[in-house]
Each structure stands twice: as structure tokens, then as C-alpha cells.
Amino acid sequence: MAENQAATNRKKLTKSDMVKTFWRSGFLQGSWNYERVQNVGFCFQMIPAIKRLYKDDDAETAAALKRHLTFMQTTPIMTSLIGGISMAMEEERANGKAIDDATIASVKVGTMGPLAGVGDPIFWGTARPVIASFAASLALSGSGILAPIVFFVAWNAMRLAARWYLQKIGYEQGTNIVANLGGSLIQKLTTGASILGMFIMGVLVPRWTTINFPLVISKATVNGKTTTMTLQGIFDQLLPGIIPLLLTFMCIWLLRKKINAIWLIFLMFAIGIFGFWIGLLG
Amino acid sequence: MSAISVILLLIVAFLAGVDVVLDEWELAQPLIACTLVGLALGDVQSGVLLGGQLQLIAIGWMNIGSAIPPDAALASIVSAVLVCGPANLSVSNGIAIAIPLAIAGQVLNIFVRSLIVLMAHVVDSRAAKADIKGIDGIHYLDMVIQGLRIAIPTYIVTIVSPQAVQSALNAIPEVITKGLSIAGGFVVVVGFAMVINMMANNEVWPFFFIGFVLAAITKLNLIAFGILGLCLALIYVKLSPRFNAQTAVVSGATGDEESNSGADDIDRALDEL
Numbered sequence: 110m111a112e113n114q115a116a117t118n119r120k121k122l123t124k125s126d127m128v129k130t131f132w133r134s135g136f137l138q139g140s141w142n143y144e145r146v147q148n149v150g151f152c153f154q155m156i157p158a159i160k161r162l163y164k165d166d167d168a169e170t171a172a173a174l175k176r177h178l179t180f181m182q183t184t185p186i187m188t189s190l191i192g193g194i195s196m197a198m199e200e201e202r203a204n205g206k207a208i209d210d211a212t213i214a215s216v217k218v219g220t221m222g223p224l225a226g227v228g229d230p231i232f233w234g235t236a237r238p239v240i241a242s243f244a245a246s247l248a249l250s251g252s253g254i255l256a257p258i259v260f261f262v263a264w265n266a267m268r269l270a271a272r273w274y275l276q277k278i279g280y281e282q283g284t285n286i287v288a289n290l291g292g293s294l295i296q297k298l299t300t301g302a303s304i305l306g307m308f309i310m311g312v313l314v315p316r317w318t319t320i321n322f323p324l325v326i327s328k329a330t331v332n333g334k335t336t337t338m339t340l341q342g343i344f345d346q347l348l349p350g351i352i353p354l355l356l357t358f359m360c361i362w363l364l365r366k367k368i369n370a371i372w373l374i375f376l377m378f379a380i381g382i383f384g385f386w387i388g389l390l391g
Numbered sequence: 392m393s394a395i396s397v398i399l400l401l402i403v404a405f406l407a408g409v410d411v412v413l414d415e416w417e418l419a420q421p422l423i424a425c426t427l428v429g430l431a432l433g434d435v436q437s438g439v440l441l442g443g444q445l446q447l448i449a450i451g452w453m454n455i456g457s458a459i460p461p462d463a464a465l466a467s468i469v470s471a472v473l474v475c476g477p478a479n480l481s482v483s484n485g486i487a488i489a490i491p492l493a494i495a496g497q498v499l500n501i502f503v504r505s506l507i508v509l510m511a512h513v514v515d516s517r518a519a520k521a522d523i524k525g526i527d528g529i530h531y532l533d534m535v536i537q538g539l540r541i542a543i544p545t546y547i548v549t550i551v552s553p554q555a556v557q558s559a560l561n562a563i564p565e566v567i568t569k570g571l572s573i574a575g576g577f578v579v580v581v582g583f584a585m586v587i588n589m590m591a592n593n594e595v596w597p598f599f600f601i602g603f604v605l606a607a608i609t610k611l612n613l614i615a616f617g618i619l620g621l622c623l624a625l626i627y628v629k630l631s632p633r634f635n636a637q638t639a640v641v642s643g644a645t646g647d648e649e650s651n652s653g654a655d656d657i658d659r660a661l662d663e664l
Contacts, residue, residue, distance in 0.1 A: 248443030311602025319576030360584030381574025
């Protein structure tokens with residue numbers, strides 16, 4: 110009898126809370142700030158759960174809001190997993206389990222770093238550049254409006270599916286998932302994504318970089334036929350794309366010297382203007 | 392520009408300003424943002440072309456950690472207004488203008504994100520009063536500020552006369568404009584370097600060079616490369632000892648059985664086709 114009573118009184122998040130949280134998670138970075146980064150957005154994402162679990166109790170609500178206004182910084186899509194785990198923890202806490210503020214904070218702090226380590230190479234290093242490069246090559250081959258539509262649909266289908274399932278897995282597995290974060294599946298995913306990303310970058314370097322050295326090196330007349338050899342011709346005989354490759358390595362080296370990317374862009378423009386001025390580039 | 396065009400344009404600019412910070416729908420990515428501006432101003436073709444070129448340059452502009460990248464939203468929207476709108480600039484001029492705009496947008500973004508630190512403290516005081524509606528409101532307000540960060544400069548550009556823009560461009564010596572458009576061809580390496588720098592380690596470098604050599608020598612298209620890259624990744628992950636340490640310890644027979652059943656699954660799937 111008492112057991113039944115407890116079961117019916119048990120506070121539980123509903124499907125509608127899940128959908129609302131999913132919708133709100135898409136606004137995570139709206140209040141991105143230098144101090145606690147995604148904190149307001151993460152709290153915003155947790156609000157449906159906080160409302161459900163602590164309604165009619167202002168003190169508990171305020172405490173819960175404060176718990177989720179702490180520093181948060183990870184790959185945006187990954188907050189769906191952290192949000193799912195946090196919802197599971199908050200639900201247990203609201204039902205009387207002894208989960209204190211420090212536990213919730215440490216789970217969040219402990220997951221956001223490793224998840225950024227997985228999420229950044231997968232989403233920003235591979236998925237977006239690969240989708241964007243396919244779409245941009247469509248655009249430049251004259252496919253018109255199809256190109257941006259492909260970009261938009263492919264990226265968002267992937268992103269929304271990832272957010273929904275990460276949130277679901279996080280909520281269903283709760284803190285169990287934290288133990289699996291170092292597991293081999295996640296490492297396989299990260300490594301596999303990095304391989305695809307690096308491979309495509311290798312492809313893009315010679316394919317998408319346009320640089321031409323029209324400087325004439327030699328002119329030979331054989332049997333009345335004149336053949337000219339330009340500097341570009343020599344580079345192409347060596348290996349097509351060798352100059353773009355060297356420029357890329359120069360940029361990587363400068364980035365590792367902590368030079369801001371924007372200065373590198375200016376450097377490229379300076380090289381273009383100077384190279385054209387002395388007749389080396391055309 | 393007609394009033395309807397201006398209104399549509401400002402909506403696009405606002406959404407791009409919000410989404411470049413959210414980094415969710417990717418409306419501010421050049422290919423999408425320039426196309427939307429093209430739609431608003433009635434010149435989709437130029438919008439897509441400009442967007443495609445700018446997309447290559449912006450491929451490495453990402454929000455990682457606390458670093459704020461050059462701003463794709465201001466660069467895409469304003470340069471697309473100048474290319475697709477009455478000023479009718481060429482795509483290569485549009486790209487040259489986009490870069491300083493990206494920096495201006497970045498500076499504005501740093502300013503707004505510092506301002507939002509104060510807003511976050513207002514949120515703290517709302518939270519202490521359990522004022523959920525107040526928190527929602529401030530979060531929305533922050534997004535409105537980020538949207539206006541792009542919409543206001545865009546509006547200013549629409550009221551500048553097209554002739555003024557053109558004569559300003561004509562005043563620039565040819566060595567600069569021609570040099571900038573040449574640089575537009577290889578400035579993409581900065582973006583590539585940013586992406587590579589993020590992912591590179593000794594384990595994955597060889598795949599970069601395989602891709603490079605194949606692309607430099609063969610005529611395969613990007614779809615073919617995508618399939619090839621995916622296969623390389625799958626094969627590597629399958630074979631790498633790093634991921635197979637446990638299987639090796641367990642008796643070989645179990646491993647064989649597993650791989651056999653895997654092959655059977657594929658056979659069965661092929662039979663069903």
C-alpha cells in the first residue's frame with residue numbers, strides 16, 4: 110500500500126518535458142559570455158525539468174536554477190547529453206535521493222571537458238567542413254540553390270538527430286554513462302571522424318587553392334615551334350598542389366606559434382598584392 | 392531597393408546574427424546566408440556563387456573554447472548586399488570586402504559577449520528569486536542584441552548610395568584590387584590550416600597525405616573522395632591494435648566467429664537486395 114503511494118507520488122519528467130528541453134537546447138549559446146560561457150543557456154535548457162520537479166517550491170527552484178548557472182563550456186551539441194544526465198540526477202534528487210549540489214556540479218564539470226574533446230573534432234572538425242565542402246563544390250559547379258539546401262538539410266538532420274538521441278541516452282543511462290566516456294566506442298568515433306576529416310582536408314588543399322606563377326623561366330624554339338616554360342609549369346612537374354601544401358604548412362606552423370588566424374588572412378592578402386606587383390603571381 | 396526587399400534582408404541579417412552565436416542551424420554560414428540575401432534582393436545566382444567562394448574561406452572559422460572566430464554573419468550578409476544589391480559588385484570584389492567585415496564583426500561580437508557578462512549577473516539575481524520568466528526574458532534579450540549586431544550595420548549599408556560604393560572601389564589602385572582577387576584564390580589555406588591544426592596528431596597525418604596525393608594526381612570527384620575517406624576510417628578503426636587489444640587477448644576463435652557472423656549479415660543483406 111505504502112509502496113503504491115510512493116509510486117504515484119514519484120515525480121517524473123514527461124515526454125513533453127523532453128521535447129521542450131530538446132527545443133530549448135537549440136538556444137544554448139544565446140547568452141554566451143566571457144565569464145561562465147554557456148551557463149545561462151544551459152540553465153535555459155534545464156528549465157522545463159526544473160519547473161516539473163520543483164514547482165510550488167520557490168526555494169528548491171532557486172537552488173536548482175543556481176546549480177545550473179555554473180560555468181559550462183563544451184561542444185554545443187554535447188550539452189544534450191549533459192542535460193540528459195542532469196535531468197536524470199535532478200529527478201532522483203527531487204524524489205528524495207541524497208544527491209547534493211557538489212555531485213551534480215562534479216558530474217557536469219567532469220563530462221564537459223571529455224565531451225568537448227569528442228564533439229569538437231566530430232562536429233566542427235569533420236561533419237561541418239565535409240558537408241560544407243560538398244555543398245560549396247556543388248555551388249561552384251553551378252547547381253544554384255540546390256547547394257545551400259543540401260548544406261542546410263544535411264547538417265540540421267544530423268544535428269537534430271544527435272541532440273535528440275544524446276538527450277535520450279543521457280536521461281535513460283544517467284550517471285552510468287559517465288563511466289563509459291573513456292570507452293572504446295567513443296575513441297573509435299573520434300579517431301574515425303578525424304581520419305575522414307584529415308583525408309578530406311588533404312583533398313581540399315590542392316583542389317580548392319588557386320595560385321598561379323605565370324613567370325616565364327625559359328623559352329625554347331625547336332623546329333620553329335616555341336615552347337615556353339613558366340614557373341607554374343615547373344611546380345606542376347614537381348607535384349601539382351605543392352605550393353598550396355607549403356602555404357598550408359606555413360599557416361599551421363604560424364597557428365602553433367599562437368599567431369591569430371586573422372593575421373594569417375592579412376598575410377595572404379599581402380602576399381597576393383606583393384606577388385602581383387612584382388609579377389610573380391597572376 | 393524596394394521596401395519589401397529591405398524588410399526581408401533585415402530579417403535574414405537578424406537571424407544570421409543570432410545563429411552565428413548559437414551555431415546551431417548554420418544560417419550564418421556563407422553559403423546559406425549569401426543565398427538568403429540573394430533571395431531577398433532577387434539575385435539568387437550571385438548569392439550562391441559568392442556564398443560558395445566565401446564558404447571555402449570560412450571553413451575553419453569555428454567556435455572552439457573561448458576563442459571567437461572571424462564573424463561569418465557580418466561578412467556574408469554585407470558583402471552579399473553589395474554583390475546582389477544595386478551596387479552590383481563583382482564576386483571577387485565581394486570577397487575582398489568580406490574579410491575586413493569578418494574582423495569588424497568579430498570585434499563587435501567580443502564587445503557584445505563582454506556585455507552579456509553583466510546580463511548573466513542579472514540572471515543570477517533573477518534565479519535567486521526563482522523568477523523563471525525573467526531568466527527566459529534575459530536570454531531572449533541577449534539573442535536580440537546579437538541579432539541587431541548584424542541587422543543595424545546591414546541597414547546602414549542599404550542606405551549608402553550604390554554610386555558611392557562603386558566610386559570608392561574605383562578609387563582603389565588596380566594593383567590592390569587585382570592582388571586581393573589573386574589572394575582570394577589561396578586565402579582558403581588559412582581555413583584548412585585551422586581545421587587541420589585542431590585534429591592533427593601522428594596517428595591521422597598519413598591520411599592527410601593520402602588525400603592530398605590522390606587529389607593532386609587523380610580526377611576523382613568529392614563524392615568519390617568522401618566514400619574513400621569513410622572506408623579508410625572504417626578499415627583503420629577495425630584493424631588498429633589500439634581498439635583491438637581485448638579481442639587479441641580473448642581466444643582467437645571468438646574473434647573469428649564474430650567476424651564471420653558480421654560477414655554473414657552483409658551477405659544476407661546483399662541477398663535481400
